[in-house]
Amino acid sequence: MRNRLVALPVTAVLLLLFLGGTTFAHHGFVSWFDMSRTVTVKGTVTSFDWTNPHSYIYLDVKNEKGAIEKWSAELGAPAMLARAGWRRDILKSGDEITAIGNPAKDGKPTMHLDKIVFANGQELSTAL
Amino acid sequence: MWNRLILSALAVVVAMLALSPVACGRRPAHPGTAPDISGVWLVEKFQPRLFPNGGAPFTPWAETKFKATNPQTDDPNLACLPEGLPRFMIAVPYPMEIFQAPTRVVIIHEGPQAVRQIYMNRQHLKDLDPTYAGDSIGKWEGDTLVVDTIGFNDKTWIDGALPHSEAMHLVERIRRIDHNTLVDDITIEDPIAYTRPLTAQEVYKLKPSWEIQEYVCAENNKYHYQRK
Numbered sequence: 466m467r468n469r470l471v472a473l474p475v476t477a478v479l480l481l482l483f484l485g486g487t488t489f490a491h492h493g494f495v496s497w498f499d500m501s502r503t504v505t506v507k508g509t510v511t512s513f514d515w516t517n518p519h520s521y522i523y524l525d526v527k528n529e530k531g532a533i534e535k536w537s538a539e540l541g542a543p544a545m546l547a548r549a550g551w552r553r554d555i556l557k558s559g560d561e562i563t564a565i566g567n568p569a570k571d572g573k574p575t576m577h578l579d580k581i582v583f584a585n586g587q588e589l590s591t592a593l
Numbered sequence: 594m595w596n597r598l599i600l601s602a603l604a605v606v607v608a609m610l611a612l613s614p615v616a617c618g619r620r621p622a623h624p625g626t627a628p629d630i631s632g633v634w635l636v637e638k639f640q641p642r643l644f645p646n647g648g649a650p651f652t653p654w655a656e657t658k659f660k661a662t663n664p665q666t667d668d669p670n671l672a673c674l675p676e677g678l679p680r681f682m683i684a685v686p687y688p689m690e691i692f693q694a695p696t697r698v699v700i701i702h703e704g705p706q707a708v709r710q711i712y713m714n715r716q717h718l719k720d721l722d723p724t725y726a727g728d729s730i731g732k733w734e735g736d737t738l739v740v741d742t743i744g745f746n747d748k749t750w751i752d753g754a755l756p757h758s759e760a761m762h763l764v765e766r767i768r769r770i771d772h773n774t775l776v777d778d779i780t781i782e783d784p785i786a787y788t789r790p791l792t793a794q795e796v797y798k799l800k801p802s803w804e805i806q807e808y809v810c811a812e813n814n815k816y817h818y819q820r821k
Contacts, residue, residue: 518809544806548803
C-alpha cells in the first residue's frame with residue numbers, strides 16, 4: 466500500500482494550504498483528520514454522493530498486493546462545492562482519479578479532501 | 594423544521610425590508626448613523642478553535658467539563674444542533690447574509706440554516722429563558738454596531754471545544770472597515786467558566802455575487818454524536 470500512499474512533507478502541506486486557499490467543511494473535521502499531513506491515493510470512483518452536510522467520493526484503490534482497498538474522501542456541502550466549481554455530475558463511477566487530502570487520525574482509509582486530479586491531469590480543488 | 598423556520602424568518606425580513614426607508618427609496622432617517630453592513634459575507638479565516646494549542650483560562654468547573662468531553666463524539670454540532678453564539682459568528686465556514694432595518698439586524702446563516710436577530714430598539718428582556726442564541730440587543734456607536742448578548746443555555750460550545758455556562762455574556766463590536774471587509778471583535782465573559790474574558794476577532798469578506806443556499810445538516814450526516 467505504501468507505494469500508493471504518498472506522505473508529503475509538512476512543508477509541502479503548508480505550501481498546498483497557502484496556494485489552495487481556504488478549504489471549507491463542517492463537522493469538527495479538525496478532530497477527525499490530521500490537518501498537518503497529506504495523503505494521496507489513486508483509484509477508481511465507485512460513487513459520488515452529492516449530499517449535505519458533506520459530499521463523499523468513494524474509491525477503489527489497489528494496494529501493492531493487488532487487493533482493493535475501499536477509500537472515501539469527505540468534501541463540503543454541495544452549495545460550497547458549487548462555488549468552487551464542482552458539479553453533481555462531475556464524477557461518475559469508473560473515473561480514474563487521484564485524491565489528495567488530510568488523512569484520518571485513526572488510520573482508516575478516509576480523508577478530508579483538498580483536491581482531485583483527473584486522468585487527463587486536470588485538477589479540481591475544494592478551496593474557494 | 595428548519596425550512597419552516599427559515600421561511601418564517603424570510604417572511605419577517607421581507608416585511609421589514611418592505612417597510613424600511615431603503616426599500617422606499619429613502620435614505621435612513623439619520624444618514625451616517627447607521628452604516629450599511631448588509632450583504633453576503635464569508636469568514637476570511639475559519640477558526641475551529643480559539644486555543645488550538647491549549648491554554649484557555651478555565652475555572653476548575655470548566656476544566657472538568659472540558660476534560661470530560663471528546664470533540665470527536667461530544668460536539669453538539671455533530672448532531673446538527675445549533676452552533677449558538679459566538680460559534681455562529683466565528684467558527685462556521687459558510688456564508689451569512691445580513692439584513693438591516695431600523696429596529697432589527699437579522700443574520701441568516703447558510704451553514705446552520707439559522708437566524709440571528711439583533712434588536713435595536715430595546716433593552717434585554719426580563720426573566721430570559723435560556724436559548725441557543727440568547728438575547729441580542731444592538732446600538733450604533735459611530736461606525737460600529739455594538740451588540741450585547743445574554744440569556745444563553747449551556748448546550749453549545751464557544752468553538753469546536755470550549756464549554757460555557759448560562760452566565761456567558763458577549764459583547765461584539767461589528768464594523769465595516771472597507772467596502773469588502775467586515776470585522777467582528779468579540780469579548781466573551783463567563784466567570785463560571787473562565788478566569789478572565791476571552792477575546793476573538795473574525796474578519797469577513799463580502800461576496801456580492803453569492804446568494805444564501807440550502808444546507809440540510811441531517812441529510813447525510815455520518816458523524817456520531819454521543820449525547821451526555
